[in-house]
Amino acid sequence: MATQPLPGFRDFYPTDFAFRAHIFETWRRTCQRYGFEEYDGPPLEPLELFTTKSGDEIVGQLYNFTDKGGREVALRPEMTPTVARMVAARAGGMKKPIRWFSIAQHFRYERQQRGRLREFYQLNADLIGETGPLADAELIALSIDLVRGFGLGSGDVRVRLSDRRLIRRAFELRGLTEAQQQAVMQVYDKFGRVPQDVSLLKLQEAGLASGDIDALLRLAGVRDFAQLGEGTPDAASLLEAAQPLVEARNALVSMGLGEWIDLDLTIVRGLAYYTGTVFELFDAGRTLRAIAGGGRYDGLLQQLGGVDLPAAGFAIGDVVLGELLRERGLEPEAPAPVQVFVAGVTPEDTPEVLATAHRLREAGFRVEYALRPEAVGKQLKLADARRASLAVVIGPDDRARGEVQLKDLRHKTQLAVAVAELQAALTAALAT
């Protein structure tokens, strides 16, 4: 029998599960602080829902099949088409802007690598029905707080910020053909990872004039709005196109998050449905894949749901973030499975052990006891292995006096407690 999961799929042993739960809980709390409401959709959707947005080529990266009713279906590779459908179906009845988030498992049939599996969890946050730069800033702020919540700082994670409107303006100013624009985007995507002369050669091959090449490579190196118009006749036009982005950045500065932001026009973010602001979160050392990414996609709800609403959103995955947290030693300690271990001295004490344990469980304590008669020493050893803070030891003498021995396993102390006082004593001891 196979003992390994399928390639790109993970087993979550209790330690792994606790780590995952910690990520989800931190995400959920943070989204709620921003007033976002949680939703979910079906993990299995009509294939068409995904090909409408991304074209037929995407099928190569989908877990798709024909179901027993003859329907072409696919496991969701992303959440956006589902949200678009859900929002569109009830758009008329919902107060705008809509703030929604989901934490859901997604599936992509791709060759796995570090930071990229065939199954992963992803938080999606979308803000629908608002076009202004403050909406973009709101989402970027949320994405920052989503990683801050784990103890990561602006020295660990950087936000790269760009805007399709600004890129488009730069292309228009230079009169680039569609093919040339594609070439520039490809060069931008690899900018900083390949030598400058390789980039240069690529752009020459695409037939760009040397003046255009200089201007576009200069833009690729811009890291601040002040640099945007430096030494170029395009200055006024570029700065005008950059206006929404400037406003979004200023909003983030007002929130005290300006430290996290780098202007970086080379972020490409795959396919072309982004219409405005785009951003990505990366580890500061750039050794991992992108942690999160998103932007404004004002035409997408019309295309997918038939309702014309502006929207922006982003996703953050559990895989790369998890790797970064492990790298930084920010994994939380898994919670102890047991708070109170109840031990009996003799087999005759077992009924009292069971009664006590169950009473404590009903009172909400996490309680365990030995499932067969064993020496007290053994039972305490088990209590220790289960990381119990407290032990309750019950023997014939204790029963005769209506007492139990309450033992604090952390502080190595012990005292006799009347049975009636036990719950109060446990609560008090756990608070120390």
Place this chain on the structure above:
RNA sequence: GUGGUUGUAGCUCAAUCGGUUAGAGCGCCGGACUGUGGCUCCGGAGGUUGCGGGUUCGAUCCCCGUCAGCCACCCCA
């Protein structure tokens, strides 16, 4: 999908030039400790050396294939 690289116990690793019954630590199970834990000591289980084939008297070791992990490319919604 393409190329490179690595696979030995649950985990981390060892095994001389191709040589006898593949070892160690940690972990796990049991015992020494019959009213009190973490320590110590003793014992035990656990391996088709990823899998299949080839070369050889003999393969963990060399060769081929395959599967899986990792890395790069492609892609990245």
